[in-house]
Amino acid sequence: MSATIEIPERSGTAFRLSHGETLTVIDPRGRQVADLLAFNAEDIDEVISSGRTLDYAETIFLTTGHLLYSNRSRPMLEIVADTVGRHDFLLTPCSYDTFHHFYPDMPPHRGCFGNLAAALEPYGVAPDRIPVAFNCFMNVPVDATTGKLSVLPPISKAGDHIVFRAAMDLVIGLTACSAPASNGGSFKPIHYRIDSAR
Ligand SMILES: [Zn+2]
DSSP states (O other), X not given: OOOOEEEOTTOEXXXXXXXXXXXXXXXXXXXXXXXXXXXXXXXXXXXXXXXXXXXXXXXXXXXXXXXXXBXXXXXXXXXXXXXXXXXXXXXXXXXXXXXXXXXXTSOOOOHHHHHHHHHHGGGTOOGGGOOOOEEETOBOOBOXXXXXXXXXXXXXXXXXXXXXXXSSOEEEEEEOOOOTGGGTTSOOOEEEEEEOOO
């Protein structure tokens, strides 16, 4: 088993994930969101797609056994384990503008968007290429009648995790989310681990 790496609170990182490797995203303290992006390592025009994925899954609640598809309808990641069962794939990464919109009285933060843009810049990903992220552990219930979205604290507990297997060679962006409502009002680190293909 590989070493566990920490993403400090309100920050982000990017790294390669090879075809067949697994990425384990861990919530070490509980109630902390991690935004995940994936790009084809050989062609960053191919990118993770919320719209394709939700269409093919026929649900907005993705968990073990679901595939995360690219904009070209190819599987990028498969969820192979999940101890939480509640994640979000509707909302874009939090950003300066999110803070201005929802938290005008708080000091703004560049958020997951700014953290992802900085981490992915060495891989040639410009900020305008950043799509809807797969938001690990984010709890966004939808009222079935009105369609109203709520952002509630994650239901994840300390040590909960989700495991993805790469279906192609990928560049991954991953954060410890910076938005108050998504994380139960406090900011915690995220841990991750990469394990080789078995
Ligand atoms: Zn965020």
